[in-house]
Amino acid sequence: MKSFTYERATSPAQAAAIVARTPGAKFLGGGTNLLDLMKLEIETPTHLVDVQDLKLDRIEKTREGGLRIGALVTNTALSADERVRRDYGVLARAIQAGASGQLRNKATTAGNLLQRTRCPYFYDPNMPCNKRKPGSGCSAIGGYSRQLAVVGSSDKCIATYPGDMAQAMRVLDAAVETVKADGTTRAIPIADFHRLPGDRPEIDNVLERGELITGIALPKPLGGQHFYQKVRDRASYAFALVSVAAVIQKDGSGRVSFGGVAHKPWRVAAADAALPQGAQAVAQRAFAEARPTEDNRFKIPLATRALASVIAQAKAPRA
Amino acid sequence: MKFDQPAGTNPIDQLKVVGRPTSRIDGPLKTTGTAPYAYERHDVVPNQAYGYIVGAAVAKGRIRRMDTSAAKAAPGVVTVVTTLDFPKPLPLGMQNIAHLFGGADVAHYHQAIAVVVADTFEQARAAAALIRTDYDRVPGRFDLAREAPNAPLEGGSSGEGSAAPAIDRIGDFAKAFAAAPVKVDRTYTTPDESHMMMEPFATIASWDGDKVTLWTSNQMIAWSKGSLAKILSIPPENVRLDSPYIGGGFGGKLFVRADAVCAALAARAARRPVKIAMQRPLMANNSTHRPATIQHVRLGATKDGRLTAIAHSSTSGNLPEGKPETAVSQTKLFYAAPNRETYMKLAVLDLPEGNAMRAPGEAPGLMVLEMAMDELAEALDMDPVELRAINDTQVDPEKPGTPFSERHYVECLRTGAGRFGWSRRNPKPAQVREGRWLIGMGMAGGFRGNILTKSAARIRLERNGRLTVETDMTDIGTGTYTILAQTAAEMMGVPLSQVDVKLGDSDFPKSAGSGGQWGANNATAGLYAACMKLREAVAQQLGFNSADVAFADGKVSAGGRSAALAEAARAGPLTAEDGFDPTDMGERWQQATFAAHFVEVAVDSFTGETRIRRMLAACDAGRILNPKAARSQVIGAMTMGVGAALMEELAVDTRFGFFVNHDLASYEVPVHADIPHQEVIFLDFPDDKSSPMKAKGVGELGLCGVGAAIANAIYNATGVRVRDYPITLDKHLEKLPQVA
Secondary structure, rough: OOEEEEOOOOOOOHHHHHHHHHHHHHEEEEOOOHHHHHOOOOOOOOOOEOOOOOOOOOEEEEEOOOOOEEEOOOOHHHOOOHHHHHHOOOHHHHHHHHOOOHHHHHEEEEHHHHOOOOOOOOOOOOEEEEEOOOOOOOOOOOOOOOOOOOOOOOOOOOOOOOOOOEEEEHHOEEEEEEEOOOOOEEEEEEEHEEEEOOOOOOOOOOOOOOOOOEEEEEEEEEEOEEEEEEEEEEEOOOOOEEEEEEEEEEOOOOOEEEEOOOOOOOOOOOHHHOOOHHHHHHHHHHHOOOOOOOOOHHHHHHHHHHHHHHHHHHHHOOO | OOOOOOOEEEEEEHEEEOOOOOOOOOOOHHOOOOOOOHHHHOOOOOOOOEEEEEOOOOOEEOOOOOOOHHHHHOOOOOEEEEHHOOOOOOEEEEEEEOOOOOOEEOOOOOOEEEEEEEHHHHHHHHHHHHOOOEEEEOOOOOOOOHHHHHHOOEEEOOOOEEEEOOOEEEEOHHHHHHHOOOEEEEEEEEEOEOOOOOOOEEEEEEEEOEEEEEOOOOOOOHHHHHHHHHHHOOHHEEEEEEOOOOOOOOOOOOOOOOOHHHHHHHHHHOOOEEEEEHHHHHHHHHEEEEEEEEEEEEEEEEOOEEEEEEEEEEEEEEOOOOOOOOHHHHHOOOOOOEEEEEEEEEEEEOOOOEOEEEEEEEEHHHHHHHHHHHHHOOOOOOHHHHHHHHHHOOOOOEEEEEEOOOHHHHHHHHHHHHHHHHHHHHOOOOEEOOOOOOEEEEEEEEEOOOOOOOOEEEEEEEEOOOOOEEEEEOOOOHHHHHHHHHHHHHHHHHOOHHEEEEEEEEOOOOOOOOOOOOHHHHHHHHHHHHHHHHHHHHHHHHHOOOOOOOOOOOEEEEEOEEEHHHHHHHOOEEEEEEEEEEEOHHHHOOOEEEEEEEEEEEEEOOOOOEEEEEEEEEEOOOOOOHHHHHHHHHHHHHHHHHHHHOOOOOEOOOOEEEEEOOOOOOOOOHHHHHHOOEEEEEEOOOOOOOOOOOOOOOOOOOOOOOHHHHHHHHHHHHHHOEEEEEOHHHHOOOOOOOOO
């Protein structure tokens, strides 16, 4: 870990301004991912701006009938919130499927969106990795890629976005609310928030330098049945091989986002539209452009079957 | 004490203390976090500096240049020791083939090439990242499947009991196999696995003149004292190891590792004590691992299920001069058949060193042999329990003149099947469903040798009547403290609370150590011998002449006279030291432990995920010294078997030559949610040829066969046979029923 300086911000705009003007500065939230990466010197900030005093820890109703989730609401608090559990079940379930109780107590809503890939080559500083060291090459391509992306990847990077929560946010059409260094604010649709790797895999999302997430806005409840099915090699405490976040209405229509398959939550409009025709039809559209490796080709039938499982549950008579 | 004939009735047979499910006496220390593990021994020596190991960034090659100037100038840095400070590799320790430090050559990824010493851990870590190393990389051999076809025959021993010659033939296998009406002929694979114990390798080293003390975490104190002396080129008497608590080893800590060597070298250079815990990301590639195997099994049987021909071969890889994974060893002993063939091949690989991991040989060997037996049972249309029972043998099938000392495998099969409800299994696969779940039951046999080896101990009757036991035996989480205390209490007729046990110090008498499941029987037998001597000394001190003096309730009694045990130490402590010497008892009888494992699984018909529902093990392992500790060993081993069957695999990058998933996030082992109800049954067959304790090992038996039982249950659930471990969902997914 490189030495760094540390300060606690007093307002969101001030935090944004400090990070924007200080080279090598980064925000510190729960620290559950950043500190690990700093120990390995994958992240080497010279200054940390701790945002935990910013009082962004409330969940409030919006005028539009939705919810605004403060950036610092912990995963534990969010998934336990009565309104979230009642109206946004997919979100509560996705959060509960991730990490451990200890990590969820510490992890924040904004930080969860910003967690970096778990590609093993990204984590080993001896290995070439365009995401960690731009231009050094991608050792995952042609290497151990069982966990990695099957769709939306590039010749520079096949990393996945590893999180669960964002998959639910994606089917809910959440908006990421931010403040910039100059004090202006914006709301970024979650669909546009995470990037595909393309030629710049080192850039995970569209945030500008110093731009701070202040909260997440959820539109008014969708109704329907909410599902989060996470498939992994052990029963808990593992990243998804494939996950399916879905909201399915009585008429069979709905929305679906796939996790563990791409550099961002993977939701395709044409695939959503095919939901009434079944999992096969959805997967054909969602993975039409897929470029899997030999190691992770199985993720496409797995995603199909996981969605089929969700659809079967949606059709089953409710107890 | 020479043990050269079966044990008669002796004080242990009273079973007043031994054989009871006593909670472990070191439990409170562990649950309160006060047991002194190596890295936390802040009080043993002042002024400890922190060492941080730098691992090689290439798998094979030579270091051209190292620039340590920035690291040496970094804040808090005391010294930097590099492998280039030594013109050639330091000598090898016992049983190892990869040099731990010294010289410019890199033999495997993450081999230690430098250690940075600083006032704090954070300073050492930060400085370590400043070292710049240039390598000349050379191509290596990293792909077992590619090297296997040209691998030569190679015999060997695991160092933990299991062993096999390069090739062994009994009868005429080829002819018998050709003639057999029912056959299985299949190839299977098992992956590289990592010990991944919770406590990493850790050592504090301190020099006093030319003598060095290491507070460390090590399973085999006497081996490692000698090894360390050899590696450091100093006399053994100048080395002291102290390892009272060990946070798991599984064979990874049988040997001296880089933490100990680097700490000793760094402390010498820094002229102050140095502590090192190996960083988790280095654990998989810096150390040893269970090597992957490609195994071929051919079984021939009569129509009524009698085996006429058994052949088992295994190909593994290792660094030059390495040894094979002895995966065929149990096949030489487990089932009767007149025509037999076993052989092993060994490829040269430039991956990290392959070496012993819990039940080396048998663990991967039985994962395969017992899956093949399941395939044979199906081919015969015979119950898998029956197939195993009718092919039982009470003698070494290769040397029919050598009987097993005790062998109750058939009882394990029958008892286990009854308790598990095996009769409810539908033998036809893929028939049982509960909603989305495909349900299956599977079973497998377990076999692991019972190794007899010398072990010594010292026992002292203190003035206050307490007993102190001292031996360099280790407790790797197994319960050694407790069973030694039970042994002393039984022998001397005192309550357990009167016994203090001190372990893991190389100044104590040399014991069996912990490995190959030999620790419990041999170490307690060594203490038994010392206790017999102490009983004589006590009797003499108290003026008893009679041969049959009774030790009970804190008193010594004979011929109507009785005295308090403590009386014997009134003039000063009484000390006795002796050892257990098993002579040739392990050769006159074939000695082993046996198990039958039963498992019920549910496989998600949509996603292919396997969830274990129930597990049961019925074990024949001699007298069980402490059923609570033994059960703990077996359920831990069963859990490890779940890992081996379903998820554990070191992923090899055959281009860069290393294990990619080298941390606990990516090398998955079972979590609580993976482990269901586990039941353990111990059959009560004391073995008088094993030792005066009549006990045997159990810690490795619990793992042997578990993986195959799970694999067979998955097959019973799905009808899809996966022959490549671990059985992850991708290997059967597309053969499961259509769902979309």
